[in-house]
Every structure is written in structure tokens, then in C-alpha cells.
Amino acid sequence: MNLRDNIEIVNQSDVGRRRPHNQDSTLSDPAAGLVILADGMGGYKAGEVASAIAATTVHQEIINGLKHVRPGQINKSDGHHAESTVVRDAIITANGRIYTTAQKEPDCQGMGTTIVVCLFHNDCVTLAHVGDSRIYRMRGGQFAQVTRDHSLIQELIDRGLYSPEDAAKNAPKNLVTRALGIDAEVKVDVNEEKVEAGDLYLLCSDGLNDMVDDEEIRLTLSKYGGNLVRAAEELIRKANANGGKDN
Secondary structure: OOOOHOOOOOOOOOOOOOOOOOEEEEEEEEHHOOOEEEEEEEOOOHHHHHHHHHHHHHHHHHHHHHHHOOOEEOOOOOOOHHHHHHHHOOOOOOOHHHHHHHOOOOOOOOOOOEEEEEEEEEOOOEEEEEOOOOEEEEEEOEEEEEEOOOOOHHHHHHOOOHHHHHHHOOOOOEOOOEEOOOOOOOOOEEEEOOOOOOOEEEEEOOOHHHOOOOOOOOOOHHHHOOOOHHHHHHHHHHHHHHHHHOO
């Protein structure tokens, strides 16, 4: 199966009800089977700069990198396809560009961004991320988060100090423990999984999942999964109806 001929991508973003600017950047390239989402952070408009650099750099680097990859080639070191290495290296390159820009431009000091990337290839999808933006998967009615947040809340849960429910109520939100552009080097989490016909993947910033809980997201995708435009519009509507505190 040629995945790139059998996927549908819908890309929507919204500023929300509280923020003056949209610091999220989204980019999709159906011909390449590529989807990118970045959620910027920083001072006045600096987050927009960071997320835009991330999205455009990762896109360019992946497209260029794929030209030098033999489809189906497997890396002996980790068992992943070579395409996954291309994705990881593209994100690392983006980190360097954001970090360098932040050091040189006074208005951009301290800026950073999360990122999540899906690249569909070889009956698989490469899932890569840094930060607390998320990738969810709906398969056969089963809904799951397939990335693990790089956040203070997640660390507290992992240490057994909070249950997921207690952490959501009591722990400070939006404190990421890993992001692009903050340090000269970054660790990228990369995984691969086989895809199945009918799979639905959702990439989102915390502006969605902080406002709409996982069960409501699942119900929305279950109801509108046959119409992805409507599904995206409904998720944005629900996030804004619940306060729209972020992009």
C-alpha cells in the first residue's frame, strides 16, 4: 500500500480567546506523507518565530533527507527505518537554528517551541516529538495518546507523586521539561508503528487537550471521524467554548 496515496490530512489552527497572537505553527505535505505541529513559547511574538522556524526547517530537512534514503532501508542500531533517522535529524537541525537565532536576536532571547511530527512511509508512521504537544491515535474505536509529555506534570506522575487525575487538578500546567531552542542540544523521542486502514491520528498543542479532556476528544473523533474538516472544527469549537485559554 502506498500510504501517501491513501491518507487524508486536515490542518486547522485557532488563536483561541485569550491570546493576542497565534504561536502555534502547523504544516502538512500530503505528497510526502508529512504532518508537523509546533507550539511556540517566549516573549512578544518570539514564540511565533520559534514555531515557524521549527515547522519550516523540519519540512525542508525531511524533504531533502528523503532524497538520499532507499525506501524500506532498516537501521541496524535501532531497527527503525532510515526515514525515522531523517525525521530525528531534521528536528535536531531545527533546534540548532532556533537556539542560534535566540542567541543573536535580543527580541528572541529565551524563545522555544514544542514539536510533534508524523511521517507516513512503508506501511508505517514515524512519530517524533519534543515537549508537551501530543499525538493521539484512534484505531478500531480505541483511543490512545501515543506520545509521552515532556512536562513537569508527567514527571510527577512518573515518580508516583500524583495520579494523573490529581496532577491535572493540582500540579502547575504548561511547564515543559524539554523544548526546541532552549539548549544547544536536544533529545528527540522517536518511535515507529505499523498503520492500519482507518487509523486516525490527531496532532495537537496543549491549547486543545488542556481545554478538552481525552474522553471528549475521543467522542468527537468517533462522531465526526468520517468528516475530518468537521472533526477539527468541532474540537476547536469545544476548546473555545471551555475558555480558549491558549492557541
